[in-house]
Amino acid sequence: MAVRENSSPSCLYDAVVVGAGIQGSFTAYHLAKRGQKTLLLEQFPLPHTRGSSHGQSRIIRSAYPQDYYVAMMKRAYQLWAELEAEAGTPLQRPTPMLVLGRQQNPEFQSYWQTMQRLDIPHETFTPQALAQKYPEIRPHGGEMAVADLTAGVLYPDKALKAVQEQFRRSGGTVRDGEKVLAILPGSAVTITTNRGEYRAKRLVVTAGPWSSRLLDPLGVQLPLQPLRIHVYYWRAKDSGTRSHVEHLPCFLGINLNQDAHHIYGLPTDEYPGLVKICYHHGSPVEPDRPDQLDRASTVPDLQILQGFVRNYLPGLDPEPAVQEHCLYTNTPDEDFILDRHPRFNNIVIGAGFSGHGFKFAPVVGEILCQLSLGEEPPYNLAHFRISRFPASPKAAL
Ligand SMILES: Cc1cc2nc3c(=O)[nH]c(=O)nc-3n(C[C@H](O)[C@H](O)[C@H](O)COP(=O)(O)OP(=O)(O)OC[C@H]3O[C@@H](n4cnc5c(N)ncnc54)[C@H](O)[C@@H]3O)c2cc1C
Structure with a gap:
């Protein structure tokens, strides 16, 4: 197994994010803006159409029956506007x-x-x-x-490109066509890919429909x-x-x-x-x-x-x-999963966006970044905790 240039202990990453869909890309963007040396890994060559974040249109709206989503959307609108200003291009049109x-x-x-x-x-x-x-x-x-x-219509392909570009401008590294095969928890997490091995102080898993493949071996079975x-x-x-x-x-x-x-x-x-x-x-x-x-x-x-x-x-x-x-x-209740791993505090999970997560991505990324830095995000996250699901048998580690 080749060891990648930046994977030696002296050069370990502050953060690795697995999955460069919209949630992982925004998480990496916030981490890099917070001065974290961050690597974003994506299994397919970018851009691709095999996950959930591609295409030309997604609805953005404040209207939700639940107050906790409305509160998050207030922040999401601010952050979408910030990204538009940074990228110098509109990423949505109001309707x-x-x-x-x-x-x-x-x-x-x-x-x-x-x-x-x-x-x-x-x-x-x-x-x-x-x-x-x-x-x-x-x-x-x-x-x-x-x-x-x-409300309005967001432009997903443009948004994904813009957030990844801003991530790079903040010093972040994107490696696409590189699939994460195994994760070994520890005070520094070891991440093995099809091309090499990395170490990171914190890891965020935002692997969309593939999330369970990475999380099951870490002893967390989610009903995704x-x-x-x-x-x-x-x-x-x-x-x-x-x-x-x-x-x-x-x-x-x-x-x-x-x-x-x-x-x-x-x-x-x-x-x-x-x-x-x-x-x-x-x-x-x-x-x-x-x-x-x-x-x-x-x-x-x-x-x-x-x-x-x-x-x-x-x-x-x-x-x-x-x-x-x-x-x-x-997820069974169609609420997201935004939480730390129940056993490994430096592994954070963002998953289960249940067909309505795109509009929230800037604030989801901010929350996942805050969780991974050991901070408490200023939202009611009770609805997004892993503990809301009945306990399932733990896989051996
Ligand atoms: C048809 C459709 C319409 C929608 N409409 C709306 C809407 O109107 N409004 C709205 O807010 N939301 C909408 N959504 C939902 C929204 O698009 C998703 O919630 C969001 O895109 C999920 O993003 P994600 O980053 O979690 O997942 P993904 O985009 O799937 O990203 C996960 C990434 O992880 C990568 N990955 C997985 N495993 C590995 C691995 N082992 N190693 C490296 N990389 C890996 C994958 O290749 C993928 O790129 C819609 C979704 C669809 C499909």
């Missing part, structure tokens, strides 16, 4: 996001109440006002909407489920509806069609004239074999979305024009 639902629906109510209680700029639409303002949306079941006026998500793009049925469809804002449909999972949409950005509409749930999959779905547990997302399009957006052709895929890594 309202409609939360669509029935007035009596408890989840819809909690979005609405949180926006009122926490003074999130918003606008409320009755079904009639909604149909008037957005004629392409048919409130099929008498739905109303609350628009989050702080990688899911394959289909991303569908839809076109207007005809020239009569095209201009309306092209002016659709972002939206989040709450329990429409009596469905447990959300349906969300983004305006035309990636493919001219096409609207992105997805089902916020997918089918269990192995991250290295995303094309091999188990038929028995495949989610009928296309049928669900076609029903939604026919009922709520009748100006769209109910056959999607383009289909792509991406991976989520879900």
